[in-house]
């Protein structure tokens with residue numbers, strides 16, 4: 001077990017940082033590779049544990065997978081699907097493995113995967129995924145913690161999602177591309193990762209329209225072929241570094257970040273008195289004056305991303321005045337508040353809202369990363385705190401950030417890795 005030891009900075013972060021490919025885009029794209037016998041080449045793949053787990057899962061199903069971590073390229077060839085199932089060992093390691101369900105249903109007419117459990121941030125059911133599959137003619141049975149899906153003839157249908165779930169939208173798209181007829185997903189998620197998946201599927205020969213809006217129409221085709229695709233930059237990694245610059249009063253340049261995907265984050269940073277400039281070299285983020293308090297509500301895209309909520313709580317903890325954060329996407333996503341309090345933050349939680357009274361300064365403490373983004377928030381607070389902060393359980397952080405410590409060191413941070 002490793003921990004990060006972070007020493008609070010006197011001066012802000014300065015320099016350039018390269019944003020990696022998007023974790024949340026690459027996972028469904030890897031699942032999509034199951035839809036063809038041909039070779040698919042995916043570029044700009046971040047070398048993260050979650051990606052390795054997805055690669056292992058595809059291998060267990062019979063695909064040949066090569067992950068060149070230096071070049072950040074994954075090649076997949078699923079010439080045959082030896083077994084349309086993921087056992088608990090291979091698939092139980094991460095929730096996103098359930099995205100293989102749609103692709104397996106589309107390709108083989110059957111799928112068997114562990115029912116993803118809840119996690120630190122909420123109960124996270126998959127009822128909307130299953131409802132979509134059912135409308136497309138699939139039967140589902142749940143036994144011993146596994147979901148078994150079968151469809152003799154997968155057909156298109158009209159699917160209204162009660163909530164614009166990212167995973168359900170992706171899973172239904174993956175099943176629909178090879179189904180018979182037209183599928184319309186209403187109240188679909190519009191996240192950039194959905195459009196990246198749609199772009200890859202179109203390169204494979206799929207017919208998809210409306211991605212990026214709340215209505216996606218997919219016309220099933222007989223077969224798909226191999227394709228080469230470069231994954232979009234990770235907007236949450238970018239947002240995290242932007243918030244790091246903001247909290248330390250720094251001035252940094254993000255290379256490979258996409259401004260259009262970061263609009264809600266940029267707008268809220270502007271309210272906090274943090275400036276952003278889209279330059280030829282990348283996205284410049286800097287703060288000179290004091291941090292202003294804000295009101296913030298997480299929403300599906302293009303609303304403010306729930307995956308940036310924890311990092312903004314760190315920022316609000318040192319702003320001058322009272323801020324309010326309302327979390328509407330996940331039911332229990334304030335685990336970081338308790339850890340931030342250990343560093344001197346003044347935060348009160350009332351159901352889905354957090355009231356944050358900005359304090360003069362935070363102090364280093366021993367804290368624990370309870371999940372991926374909560375862990376990132378602790379690093380940000382530690383950069384702005386007085387003295388050293390020890391962050392344990394950093395494996396959560398490393399699930400979603402490639403070399404976050406090295407990237408921060410390049411920007412002048414003092415962060416080191418130690419054995420627990």
Ligand code: UD1
Pocket residue numbers: 023024025027096122123124125126127128129130163164165166167168189193306307329330331
């Ligand atoms: C994805 C992202 C995650 C992000 C989230 C919301 C990946 C791998 N993960 O997760 O980082 O925080 O989108 O932007 O891309 N829900 C149901 N029933 C369902 C499905 C979802 O009730 O069948 C609920 C969830 O419990 C949650 C909300 O809908 O409260 C949003 O979940 P969803 O959009 O599905 O998130 P994920 O795809 O799991």
